Amino acid sequence: MKFAPSWDPTTAIAQQRRDAMLVRLRELRALEQRAVDRSAEARPVFDKRGQLLPRERVGLLLDPGEPFLPLCTLAGYQQDTREAASSIPGGGMVAGIGFVRGTRCMVVASDSGIDAGAIQPMGLEKILRLQEIALENRLPFVHLVESAGANLMRYRVEGFVQGGALFRNLARLSAAGIPVITVQHGSGTAGGAYMPGLSDIVIMVRGRSRAFLAGPPLLKAATGEVATEEELGGAEMHTAVSGLGEYLAEDDRHALGIAREVVASLGWQQERAKLESDPDKDVLLTLMPANLREPVDLREVMVRLVDGGELLEFKPAYGAATVCAQGRIAGHAVGFIGNNGPIDVAGANKATHFIQWMCQLGHAIVYLQNTTGYIVGRDSEQAGMIKHGSKMIQAVTNATVPQLTIQCGASFGAGNYGMCGRAYAPRFLFSWPSARTAVMGGEQAARTMQIVNEAALARKGQRPDPVQAKLQFDQIVEVFESQADAFHTSGLLLDDGVIDPRQTRAVLAFCLDTIAEAQTRQLRPLQFGVARM
Template identity: 40%
Template sequence: MTALRSHIDVASEGFRRNAEDFEVNREVIARARAAALAGGTEKAHRKHAARGKLTARQRVARLLDPGTPLLEVGQLAAHDVYDEPVPSAALVTGVGIVAGRPFMVFANDATVKGGTYFPLGVRKHLRGQKIARENGLGCIYLVDSGGVFLPLQEDLFPDEDHLGRIFRNIAEMSAEGLPQLAGVLGSCTAGGAYIPAMCDETVMVRGTGTVFLGGPQLVRAATGEVVDAETLGGADLHTRVTGVADHLAETDDHALQILRDLAARSSRPPLSPPARTPRPPKYDPAELPGVVSAGLKEHIPAREILARLLDESEFTEYRARFGPTIVCGTGHVGGYPVGVLINDGVLFSESAQKAANFIEVCAQRDIPLLFLHNINGFMVGAEYEAGGITKHGAKLVNAVSCAKVPKFSLVIGGSYGAGNFAMCGRSMGSQLMAMWPSARSTVVGAEQTAKVMTLIRGDQLAKEGRELTPEEEAEIREPILASYERQAQPLYYAARLWVDAVVDPVETRDWLALCLAMAADAPKRETRFGVFRM
């Protein structure tokens, strides 16, 4: 391996300006993260605590092995999406270590709308199950939910990837030998009752845990029968009479300990250690905000980024002199091997071919892939179209799509249009995807979109014998620029679960190491590529 060298002057004016501009983006994410971590209102928290219940995040923290982190998925989901706050989509989800084994954990947050499922809550739950399945992880469900949020039922119930898919996934993952464990720590109503009922083993807490298809109010409305929640579906009934639950717990902590014991008996082996001893980079990751250009039109030096992300800043580059606008090579993060692709300019035919070949090599050698996006797209123009850039770009998209090694994506700058697809954007099947707070992504850049729309309008007016005035041009441009800037933001993406997280550059190595650790023992899948157009 070759040791990367930094040529950045950390005392320069440009470095300082970049770091200052980055701080503005960082503060936006920090405010949103604080709201997500807080959960529901103070009143909701007081009511929750009065029932002797831990919060969702407290439950997750006590379930995990002491001192181990949570690789959280969708922390910023639903931020400013609905008419009222729904922090983290009322669901805490992530990969953590339980009894030495990695599990995907789901915890309903009953301080947020009673833990009910909003559309984004269902999507987040399904996303977590997808990650678990791809990586061969068992699932632990900490249930405390009033079921679906009924006013939005049309976006929750009828379709293929709505609420029912959660139950189908539980059944299929259980059939595949992936443990499905549930702790009923509060209400579990209506369709949500199938989560504990379908799991391999279920724990219920006496006095607070309830499971029923129809709650007391629905039973009264439907049949006229008056019955309290404990009699209708409490822990005593379901552990002694119905067998819906297998284990009786006296408190949240007792239930979590039982779940830890069950996890310890899982057939999944403990987490494998990294291939080699983790070592820090030779250059401080805290310098990354100063390396990232203040304006996305400016160049972000690829090797400067790698020098602050890879173990010991060591990198074995692949075809360094060919297709130089994409940098490919292997290194380690947290001791885990990884194949890296990072943009260093626009994609040309040569860079697309080089990247596709590199993906083939990594797939053959079972090396996970990391895509670091900073891409406007493929080069356009008559010369490049005549040179077959569409065909060569399709090779790269083919390779990205079909490679069955674990794939992770991180947008560090811009990620636009076909360049996003080529760099393993969301639609290309990355196991996890994140953005830096300063990153941006849309189908086309805002300036280009505004220019295209003004040219189209100008051509239309030319046919009528007149020109587009500056005022008319501004009327077209300004709404487009404002809309694109809002929709390109990482927070906008994370709120809609188009990415799994917004990661600070300083925390990126930790995030990547957790991703690679999660995938280290994932089931091996054979890669078979589609037809490459030669």
């Protein structure tokens, strides 16, 4: 049964939703620009050293005019400080999937304009996620390194221990047959020296690149030996004496040109079809309300994501609040699962059936989250909601096809799990600015605690203090609501980025192309990866 859209984007309510979404998008762009501006403050220093700023390096590495998918741009937002006005997002690095000499690559650059590129706590989590994406999607990992290493002023032992996973993943990428290419633009000290050490190809810049396990201050403190930075780990030494570097570049531009040649030599270029224009994409701004209690028909979203608006709905009359449908995005066959309300018994069974059907067909599944979770109540419990919801979670967990998730609105309770939230390892997960994620709504949480507290006091023969009860209620609501916000959850890397709803089709097409390339790309795994010689 094909779905015919009926949403009118010109109505007053549609325009209200559009205006609210545009406000959120302006806030998002302002946060991303905050990191750009902070990094650009270092321009005088970079100019004096004859260097390019990190984003200029990325721009020169990438093919001009080709798409680039930024990833995790809000990483660390409000995690370094609770003050939103002073928090710099990005995790201290610029990253995304783009094209280098026609080859789709994972590109990661130290944002050395901020704290000299020192690795931030959420920056570590960000690069681990980027490595995971590169490994799963067979993407060459191109790393533009200039980092002061760990920030010793913010030293935490768990960061040091867990940071070893960064180097473990570089070894895993190489062993899997995925090239790891590093341009050492500046310093790499202590653990940072293992970034080039665990790369397949290393390009160094004369007079700027440094890589050593112990820099001059640490060396003198530990052994009393005095040596210059160039003697310990300069580019000329490493390319001519130690063998750590393969190529010696004269400056950043030369180094990036060499990197492009190295990627071209992989022979991994593929022809790509162009994504057709999407004149209906602006309607997506008008669909999601700021107040998530207002009803939304996610079929209106689905139909604007698929080729030609062709959407085939699955079991439309059964478990109608759970929407399952088939379509194509940029030629890729996909199944959609979305929510027009809480997931009931019929909806859970329908979704389980549909997931298995997509696995049989080999079609990727796209989850559009907007649910308050699995439905509760006596009738639901007696009908077996727990076991039927569990079947859906089992299907999501063990699906044999790629799964992609877009958090459009509410993502509450176990609905986050059943709709392939972060813990269920979707291949990619993005949020709209309207998304909210929590175990439950703030008022629901506060009301639950109020009932529990009142019952506890009643058992003691006491009554609650109305003033204190109201204060506690408001505090709980504030805690839940602030943590549920899409910018906050993205700062915690609970998604791969917040996107403009209008770009959803293009983002999904890009990701599906990436997955399709990975499925056809032939790797030549090695037992231990490429060792430095």
